[in-house]
Amino acid sequence: MELLVVGSVAFDGIETPFGKVERTLGGAATHFSLAASYFAPVQLVGVVGEDFEEKHARILRKRGVDLEGLERTPGKTFFWAGKYGRNPNERTTLATELNVFAGFRPRLPERYRESRFVFLANIDPTLQLSVLDQVRRTPKVTALDTMNYWIERTPAELRRTLRRVDILIINDEEARQLTGEQNLVFAAAAIFKMGPKALVIKRGENGATLMTGQFIFSIPGFPLKRVKDPTGAGDSFAGGFMGWLAKAGKADTGSLRRAMVYGSVMGSFAVEEFGVARVARLRAREIADRARRFERLTRFEL
Numbered sequence: 157m158e159l160l161v162v163g164s165v166a167f168d169g170i171e172t173p174f175g176k177v178e179r180t181l182g183g184a185a186t187h188f189s190l191a192a193s194y195f196a197p198v199q200l201v202g203v204v205g206e207d208f209e210e211k212h213a214r215i216l217r218k219r220g221v222d223l224e225g226l227e228r229t230p231g232k233t234f235f236w237a238g239k240y241g242r243n244p245n246e247r248t249t250l251a252t253e254l255n256v257f258a259g260f261r262p263r264l265p266e267r268y269r270e271s272r273f274v275f276l277a278n279i280d281p282t283l284q285l286s287v288l289d290q291v292r293r294t295p296k297v298t299a300l301d302t303m304n305y306w307i308e309r310t311p312a313e314l315r316r317t318l319r320r321v322d323i324l325i326i327n328d329e330e331a332r333q334l335t336g337e338q339n340l341v342f343a344a345a346a347i348f349k350m351g352p353k354a355l356v357i358k359r360g361e362n363g364a365t366l367m368t369g370q371f372i373f374s375i376p377g378f379p380l381k382r383v384k385d386p387t388g389a390g391d392s393f394a395g396g397f398m399g400w401l402a403k404a405g406k407a408d409t410g411s412l413r414r415a416m417v418y419g420s421v422m423g424s425f426a427v428e429e430f431g432v433a434r435v436a437r438l439r440a441r442e443i444a445d446r447a448r449r450f451e452r453l454t455r456f457e458l
């Protein structure tokens with residue numbers, strides 16, 4: 157089933173202990189779309205400027221990502237720069253230049269309005285809500301990502317949007333900040349009262365946990381020898397997670413648990429190279445192999 161995503165398409169400047177790139181294709185919607193494209197047809201809603209070239213669009217198009225909803229406007233594409241030290245879970249943001257993003261008003265092409273799976277990547281919650289308002293049929297699954305910036309600056313708008321969302325996908329610090337609860341079990345209970353029925357907590361290299369009112373499921377991070385560039389891991393996780401649900405066409409217990417595995421698989425590939433390099437050229441075989449490795453990594457008998 158079609159999977160709709162709204163979020164940033166960007167150029168990123170990235171520095172890690174393994175190297176530095178000045179300007180590479182990035183953005184939450186980009187990382188998400190590429191990861192999800194291995195599982196379901198993806199429709200992207202976003203905005204880019206005049207500096208966005210055909211070679212950049214081709215990276216997404218090659219993976220079958222539908223770009224009718226990617227608007228081009230005069231100005232420069234969103235730019236973000238960040239730096240990582242030895243700990244890949246800690247990053248310093250060096251620059252956030254909204255550029256064409258500043259005046260962005262998402263408009264869904266007619267075709268996108270029938271989508272039953274929707275991912276609202278990290279942007280202004282008012283824009284996230286406007287996308288939900290444009291979807292004609294009630295989606296089967298709506299998931300949302302956000303960050304401290306919006307939790308602090310637009311709490312009321314975020315609450316309003318959350319009421320319409322099924323699954324919240326955020327990191328542990330954001331869950332604590334959103335609810336004021338240090339304990340994540342209490343944080344989840346508080347989030348369920350805000351609207352979502354499920355919470356996915358991302359912990360970078362330490363894995364991820366899914367919490368619902370009925371069950372909890374945890375998965376470790378894939379043991380990698382080298383994390384070259386952590387940028388986009390969270391969005392690639394969300395892409396694998398939502399991509400799997402869209403492929404399954406449902407979000408029952410079994411599908412949700414498998415979605416956690418495919419999310420972790422895609423997140424672990426994302427960090428192996430700079431930018432989107434690794435996830436843009438994966439083979440189905442590599443994804444299946446890593447999912448099997450996760451199975452072996454976590455299976456036990458009592």
Ligand code: AMP
Binds near residue numbers: 184390
């Ligand atoms: P993550 O998956 O959390 O590592 O997301 C990294 C991506 O988010 C980068 O490719 C950035 O271009 C993008 N990004 C960083 N800051 C923002 C922001 N304030 N709004 C939207 N996208 C952002």
